[in-house]
Amino acid sequence: MDVYLPIANLSVNGLVIVLLGMITGVLSGLFGVGGGFLTTPLMIFYGIPPTVAAASASTQVTGASVSGVFAHRRRGGVDYRMGTVMVVGGIFGAGIGAILFRWFQAIGQIDIVINVLYVLMLGTIGSLMLKEALQTMLPAEKGISRSVKKRRHHPLVTALPLRWRFYGSGLYISPLAPLILGIVVGILTMLMGVGGGFILVPAMLYILGMNANVVVGTSLFQILFVTIATTMMHALTTRAIDIVLAVLLLLGSVSGAQIGARIAQVARPEILRLVLSSIVLMVALRMLFGLGFRPDEIFTVVSL
Amino acid sequence: MNLVRSFLAICVMALCLAEPASAQRDPILVPEVSQHEVQVRQGFVGTELLLFGAILDPSGARAGRDYEIVVVLKGPTGAIRVREKERIGGIWINATTTDFRSAPSFFAVASSAPISEIVDERTAAIYELGLGFIQLSPTGTIDPEEQTKFTEGLVDLRQREGLYKEDMGGVQINEQVLYQARISLPSNVQTGTYTAETFAITRGRVIASAIAEVEVRKVGFERFVEVFSQKQAFFYGLIAVFLSIFMGWMAGRVFAMM
Numbered sequence: 107m108d109v110y111l112p113i114a115n116l117s118v119n120g121l122v123i124v125l126l127g128m129i130t131g132v133l134s135g136l137f138g139v140g141g142g143f144l145t146t147p148l149m150i151f152y153g154i155p156p157t158v159a160a161a162s163a164s165t166q167v168t169g170a171s172v173s174g175v176f177a178h179r180r181r182g183g184v185d186y187r188m189g190t191v192m193v194v195g196g197i198f199g200a201g202i203g204a205i206l207f208r209w210f211q212a213i214g215q216i217d218i219v220i221n222v223l224y225v226l227m228l229g230t231i232g233s234l235m236l237k238e239a240l241q242t243m244l245p246a247e248k249g250i251s252r253s254v255k256k257r258r259h260h261p262l263v264t265a266l267p268l269r270w271r272f273y274g275s276g277l278y279i280s281p282l283a284p285l286i287l288g289i290v291v292g293i294l295t296m297l298m299g300v301g302g303g304f305i306l307v308p309a310m311l312y313i314l315g316m317n318a319n320v321v322v323g324t325s326l327f328q329i330l331f332v333t334i335a336t337t338m339m340h341a342l343t344t345r346a347i348d349i350v351l352a353v354l355l356l357l358g359s360v361s362g363a364q365i366g367a368r369i370a371q372v373a374r375p376e377i378l379r380l381v382l383s384s385i386v387l388m389v390a391l392r393m394l395f396g397l398g399f400r401p402d403e404i405f406t407v408v409s410l
Numbered sequence: 411m412n413l414v415r416s417f418l419a420i421c422v423m424a425l426c427l428a429e430p431a432s433a434q435r436d437p438i439l440v441p442e443v444s445q446h447e448v449q450v451r452q453g454f455v456g457t458e459l460l461l462f463g464a465i466l467d468p469s470g471a472r473a474g475r476d477y478e479i480v481v482v483l484k485g486p487t488g489a490i491r492v493r494e495k496e497r498i499g500g501i502w503i504n505a506t507t508t509d510f511r512s513a514p515s516f517f518a519v520a521s522s523a524p525i526s527e528i529v530d531e532r533t534a535a536i537y538e539l540g541l542g543f544i545q546l547s548p549t550g551t552i553d554p555e556e557q558t559k560f561t562e563g564l565v566d567l568r569q570r571e572g573l574y575k576e577d578m579g580g581v582q583i584n585e586q587v588l589y590q591a592r593i594s595l596p597s598n599v600q601t602g603t604y605t606a607e608t609f610a611i612t613r614g615r616v617i618a619s620a621i622a623e624v625e626v627r628k629v630g631f632e633r634f635v636e637v638f639s640q641k642q643a644f645f646y647g648l649i650a651v652f653l654s655i656f657m658g659w660m661a662g663r664v665f666a667m668m
Contacts, residue, residue: 110454110597112632113639117455117597153598165650172658173665214493218503334651341647345639349650356654360661401495401502405563410489410509 113348114158120354122152127166127358134170134359135366136373137322137382139303142167143228145355146299147389154351156217160299161340161347166355167301168333170363171326177367178323185320188272189327191281192288192306196332199292204339207297217406223298224393231304232386239379272316283314288328295336301329304386437467437477439618441608448595448626456597459483459624461520462590465583465610478521478528479581479589480539480609483624485516485573486602492560508560511547515600516573520580520591529614537609537616541565541576572596601626 109120126148130141142163149159178184210216266280287309291302306325310316316324340347370378396402444460461481490513496505521528525540535543544565548557568574573596581591589608603625610618628636639646 108453108455110450110452110632112628112635115598115600117453165654168651169654169658172655173662176659176662214491214504214507218501222501337651337654338644338647341639341650342643345643347639347647347650349635349639349646349653352650353653353657356657360658361665363658364661364665397501403567404495405560405567406493406495406504407564407567408491408493410491 109350109354111154111158111348111351113346114154114351116153118152118154118351123149123351123354124358126152127355128362128365129358130166130355131170131359131362131364132366132369133362133382133385134167134174134303134326135363135368136370136378137303137307137366139301139307139325139382141170141359142300143224143298143304143389144385147224147393149351155346156220157344157346158348158351161337161344162351162355163299164295164301164333164336164340165347165349165352166359168330168337169356170359171301171330171333173360173363174326174367175323175330178326183320183323184327185272185316185324186327187270188277188284188316188320189324191284192291192324192328193331195285195288196292196295196302196328197335199289199294200296200332200336200339201292202289203293203296203336204343206293208343214408218397220298221393221397223294225390225397227294227298227305228386228390229394231308232383232390234308235379235383236387239376239383242376243380277314277316279314287313288332291328292332292335295332296339301333303329436617437465437610439608439610439620440464440466441606441620441622443606443622443624446622446624448624450601450626450628451630451632454597454632456595456599458592458594459606460590460592461606461608461622462588463608463620464588465618466587476612477583477586478523478611479583479591480519480521480525480528480537480611481581481591481593482538482607482609483516483518483593483604484514484538484607485600485604485626487512487514489513490564492564494560494563506556508548508550508556510560510564511549513546513564514544515602516595516604517541517544517568518575518577518593520577520593522579522581522583522589524578528611529616533614533616537607537619539609541569541574544574571598573598595626599626601628 107120108117109123110117126145130145133139133141133144145163145166146159149163150156175184207216210219266282268280268282269278270281271278287306291306294300294305295302303325306328307321310321310325311318337347441461441463444462445457448457461483465477465479489509489511491507491509493504493507495502498505519525519540521539525534529539534540538544546561546564548560565574580593581589583589603623606622606624608620609616627633
């Protein structure tokens with residue numbers, strides 16, 4: 107099924123794009139990550155111009171997180187207070203990201219910056235998750251239950267002034283911590299064309315020490331609003347959103363998200379974590395290969 | 411069928427034209443293109459252009475000499491910057507750049523015999539006969555070696571994207587009168603005015619040339635989307651957002667029922 111993309115200026119196989127959307131949708135339903143970290147590089151690999159890929163992926167992540175947010179809201183899995191603070195930080199961060207994007211584009215290193223960020227972010231988080239998954243899996247197989255780790259947030263978080271009560275998350279911490287986290291994720295969203303869930307979820311768990319029940323829902327809540335902001339920013343600045351591409355991706359991802367959510371109810375969480383961490387590490391290794399050994403292209407062209 | 415009829419019509423026309431111009435020695439070239447307008451709409455996967463025509467000697471109906479034909483199809487040109495990656499400190503980063511003021515977005519050459527056998531390098535360079543002779547108007551680096559490197563990099567990149575191509579032997583000549591060449595346009599072509607230039611060459615000399623134009627443009631929904639995203643960026647963004655929220659919400663509803 108050939109579909110012509112009016113903004114990307116080329117024709118693609120529509121089914122491939124729908125399938126791509128579905129894979130990321132399943133991931134988002136399973137783990138509460140947007141899946142942008144996978145869609146954007148795969149679309150670029152397929153031949154879609156990088157800016158169009160990143161811009162349209164942000165639209166897709168919005169769609170994938172909507173149904174997730176609704177699902178989590180029904181069972182009270184969203185801490186709105188925490189979410190709102192992070193959204194404010196995220197939108198602010200997206201603005202900073204847009205400025206950085208322009209600057210790196212002007213000096214001609216934007217693709218390198220994106221690749222380095224991918225390798226660093228995905229590499230670190232992937233290996234942390236893999237370690238965690240293996241640690242929980244190994245004793246479980248021997249039949250010894252591991253002692254439950256005490257929830258505690260990072261010492262830096264306690265050092266921040268001003269404290270608010272976040273009932274849903276079960277925390278009494280400074281709102282500056284989620285705000286800063288939101289800003290960082292917002293910058294990355296704009297630069298890398300990702301939702302940032304793969305950073306948010308571990309950060310909420312291990313740095314803020316949030317109640318695990320509300321982590322995925324709140325992360326999706328933040329992603330939803332920040333990707334709306336980045337979509338608007340792309341529409342107004344890069345003008346690279348391809349609505350036909352976005353619809354194809356959405357078709358796959360919204361249904362994939364529902365499938366993912368069902369699998370999540372029956373599958374063992376440590377297996378899921380193992381799968382996610384391997385995917386994340388594979389993408390990171392692929393990027394590292396391009397950066398350190400052989401880039402896809404030696405020459406690149408931009409129009410003036 | 412339509413193509414064949416127009417082809418015949420041109421041959422007849424050419425014969426009529428040939429009559430009064432008998433004082434002239436050089437032959438007349440009558441080019442035609444199968445499509446003067448390529449419409450880019452939903453489902454566009456590229457198209458094939460048939461460039462054809464006739465070569466006629468003013469003195470007679472048939473151009474008695476041996477001719478070689480070269481056809482050059484060129485897309486709209488634009489200023490571009492080419493960057494080269496180099497390995498610095500273990501990672502590949504963009505190091506050197508050069509600018510080209512007039513790089514064609516599409517460039518295809520088809521000829522009835524290998525270019526190097528038809529003309530010398532000087533003539534090839536004058537008429538841009540071949541991928542090695544595209545006039546790119548480089549600015550920036552003056553060093554000819556650097557320039558060649560960047561030019562080759564650009565040509566190689568665009569060749570793999572299907573935007574630059576060379577087909578030695580892509581032109582068929584029948585009875586020294588009729589010629590035809592097929593050039594395919596991939597789906598990733600830029601819109602704008604394309605020029606198809608035909609050259610008749612004898613003994614290393616270009617003795618006749620003629621130009622035909624092809625307009626490539628977006629029509630219908632595709633044109634609407636492009637214009638809308640440019641002129642009404644804010645509303646375009648809003649539509650994208652609402653569409654994604656609506657589709658996400660719908661999927662949730664549909665699956666909840668199942």
